[in-house]
Amino acid sequence: MLLKRIKIFTALALVLLVSCKTEKENFVKREYNQELVNELASMVEIDQVAAGIPSGKYKELTEEEWQSFKDSVFAVTHKKAAEIFNKHGFVGFDLAGKEGSRNFWLIVQHLDFNPEFQEAVLKEMKIKVENKNANPENYAYLLDRVQLNTGKKQVYGTQVMYNWKVCQAYPKPLIDSINVNKRRKEIGMEPLEVYLNEMSKMHFEINKETFSKVNITEPKLYKIKD
Template sequence: MKTRIYIIILFSIGFFLFSCKSDKKYKPENLRELTNIELREKAINKTLFQLDDAIYKNESGLVISKDSIKKLNTKSWFLERYVDNNGKIKELIIRKATEKDIAFKEELISLFQKTPIQVSNIDCSKQEEILSEIYKLDQEMRSGNNIFDPEIDIQNLITIKNLIKKCGMPTLEEVNSKQMSAIWLVFQHADNDIRKEYFPLLKQAAKNGDIKKSAIALMEDRILMYDRKPQIYGSQVIKDNKTDKWKLYNLENKETVDRRRKEVGLNPLSEYLKRWDIEFKVKQVK
């Protein structure tokens, strides 16, 4: 799990583009670009590419250092992957991602995560240690100035699915609250279809008192948002493409949202949205 393999076939990771713009786009010589069909096959077969020797370039052909690209946001950029005759990636061309690119990256992630996995040799007596390690890995790369590594999310998901399949859903009688929250974190950061698949199990755990109801509320809102349906608790915010500012994602029954939030242990929506400088002035019906 700790081996850092860059999974470009799954995520088409993009980084900042260093260069002066050129009218003529650079194309590597004696290399060919991997097709979408090949990338889909790699995702389905869980085939990983080792990129230690690959060179990153911008659309003008200028080399970009790996130290520089590791510090930058991965969501807005796309990588074209060029391989030699042996199928080894030699060059990665960075360009601005289009809406089609973003949709394709999501498709690859979904294909990889949905692929059936075989139960690994998990020792159920060590599930406390396993969940503690997963919690640590998930949170460390999402805090401070650490680099986001999508491989960690993939490996965490595989481990959690295996643990549940072999040992059953843990309870607070077996593990502590932080270890239980590790399970929620992994599914919250997974593909939406996987969230929906495991949501009933997580919701039942919340009813049993093993997971916070507030966490399940956040997951339900996220599922609804990705399904392009109105959310219930107001936990999801999105960027406005015109203003580049945060705004509240579509919310049903706005006048009673605080009542619903209180039922699951969440603070008033107007207070919650302050962290994104969003004002919520809808009068609440008590």
């Protein structure tokens, strides 16, 4: 009888534990601004179309029509992003979760025509990163973008160009290149050479047909130091 009571008590304790955990998880989810999360997801969906290479129905557009479409998309996302920023500041994990925070950052990342706005967001994002309420790697990408858009050299080497003759990525102007991997490591990023190799591979895959015409069968990669 005692053993039976112990089993029943243990089972009830487990149920309560799971119930409390689930309730806590639901509470965290309820704390997110779901309306904002949904809005950012919708904004990123069209932002990614405009930021990428024309595909699907967009391949039928002329170069002028495609540029007009992109300008229209970024104008709308800029207006919405500015409204969100004025109301909430940088969107941190606590407000919209990691995905929502990433989506807001990604939208701002593509607003190169307004570096002043990017810089204002960057300052607020830095505070969120220091409080572990935003992604430090994403901060690095936006910092590099702002640096270049304001005529300065980038810090982490996230922004690249390509040598089409050999299919190899290389960083845009970079400050203190000798210590770049030290800076990248401090915020959890892989060595620059690893990043550049991944970018070179992606560039090759996207433009494989073009490279095949000039007998380039693979990207040129950097040697990775041990």
